[in-house]
Amino acid sequence: AQSVTQLDSQVPVFEEAPVELRCNYSSSVSVYLFWYVQYPNQGLQLLLKYLSGSTLVESINGFEAEFNKSQTSFHLRKPSVHISDTAEYFCAVTLRASQGNLIFGKGTKLSVKP
């Protein structure tokens, strides 16, 4: 069975500092990988995804994630965070042969302090 592990439940960081949110997955078959973000009192929004091709994917607001097949990881990074990045971040996978249902990690709460 597939699973997603987000080792850090909470990550406090100061504004303009770099951050890495870790995600590891377990699957015996090919998967697609996603990062979703949830701002307070809102639904989940897609931040970025890896389907195929370049292993480094970027979002429009400066986040990036790198798919590492050998380490089965898809860590999320940002070189300089803003207060507005404070949110909960969820890593998710879906099987390539499935109906697209997502398997989520437990989430990481990113708290950016001034």
Next chain:
Amino acid sequence: EPEVTQTPSHQVTQMGQEVILRCVPISNHLYFYWYRQILGQKVEFLVSFYNNEISEKSEIFDDQFSVERPDGSNFTLKIRSTKLEDSAMYFCASRKEARTGTGSYEQYFGPGTRLTVT
């Protein structure tokens, strides 16, 4: 920009009662999903729906649960006899692609309905 909407935002019900959670997916989307998140735990897949029938469901989605697309716009999740452990945030999501293995696989989520069973 089109979005997925859910009503109500918060539902309080007594144990044993039936509840219906409502969702309006994005209008040209073809795949629909329900997920739930128990407080402090991960978001869990419940069911996917395509072409007017359930396409996949998880172990959580037992006989107490059902889904329906009663008209061209609504997608509902019914819990027949609620239990305390059904208390959770329920998310609806929709996706556009017509065929698996193609497209972006991007799911659009609603803001959720918080269900509290007392």
